[in-house]
Amino acid sequence: MKELIIDAAVGTLHRKGFNATSVQDITDAAKVPKGSFYNHFESKEALAVEALERYWRVVLSHLQELNDESRPPLDRLKSYFERLSGVGRDCDYERGCMIGNMGAEMPDQSRLVRERLAVILAAWSRAIETCVKEAQLNGSLRRDLEPKAIAAFLLNSWEGAVMRSKVDRDDGAFRAFFQVVFTSISS
Numbered sequence: 001m002k003e004l005i006i007d008a009a010v011g012t013l014h015r016k017g018f019n020a021t022s023v024q025d026i027t028d029a030a031k032v033p034k035g036s037f038y039n040h041f042e043s044k045e046a047l048a049v050e051a052l053e054r055y056w057r058v059v060l061s062h063l064q065e066l067n068d069e070s071r072p073p074l075d076r077l078k079s080y081f082e083r084l085s086g087v088g089r090d091c092d093y094e095r096g097c098m099i100g101n102m103g104a105e106m107p108d109q110s111r112l113v114r115e116r117l118a119v120i121l122a123a124w125s126r127a128i129e130t131c132v133k134e135a136q137l138n139g140s141l142r143r144d145l146e147p148k149a150i151a152a153f154l155l156n157s158w159e160g161a162v163m164r165s166k167v168d169r170d171d172g173a174f175r176a177f178f179q180v181v182f183t184s185i186s187s
Contacts, residue, residue: 002040004030009051014098017105018048018113048102049116055098056120063124066131073134074141078182080131081158085174093165099124100159125151142187150185157181 008030012021023044027034041047065080066073088096095101099120107114129151135141141150157177164173 001030001032001036004032005037005040005047006050006054009047010054010098013048013051014055014095014101017101018044018109019105045110045112048106048110048113052099052102052113052116052120059099059120059124063127066127072140073131073138074182074186077128077131077135077154078178081154081178084158084162085171085177088162088165088174089171093169093171096162096166097159100162103159104163121155125155128154139187141185145185154181154185 005026009021009026012026012029016025021044023037024034026044026047027037037047041050062080062083065083066076068076071079099117102113103117103121107117125148129147132141132147132150132154136143136147161173161177165171
């Protein structure tokens with residue numbers, strides 16, 4: 001039953017956000033009695049952290065693409081973000097990224113969620129940074145910028161583009177991301 005609730009929470013929190021989602025919304029989506037929620041979670045905030053973890057595991061599985069050494073690192077970076085833009089397109093630009101959504105909504109409301117988001121974003125940046133370092137070593141990315149700064153910039157810019165795509169309901173922000181980012185950091 002706990003897994004059903006977490007799965008329902010991922011979908012509901014991703015679609016509606018934390019503040020617009022009630023425990024009842026989540027248990028209704030899971031098709032379980034509301035009382036069962038409290039058998040597994042001490043609060044909606046604790047469930048939000050578990051839902052973030054579940055979502056993060058999906059993001060992590062996609063990050064493996066950045067480690068495919070059979071392809072040049074710059075191609076991997078571009079391909080990774082292109083695939084993410086396809087996810088946005090497939091969802092009609094409505095949901096965005098749950099990590100970014102929670103990052104915009106929750107830092108001032110929940111220390112628990114904010115701290116977990118910080119860990120997730122740092123790990124995400126490190127995964128991108130590894131690929132950036134490889135691209136700098138093979139000369140396809142500028143070497144005058146720190147890999148850590150480039151990785152953080154890529155992730156921050158991407159999350160901003162995702163947010164803007166939700167507002168505009170199109171891929172204009174993604175097209176601008178690719179045009180500006182990869183032109184700026186390529187050598």
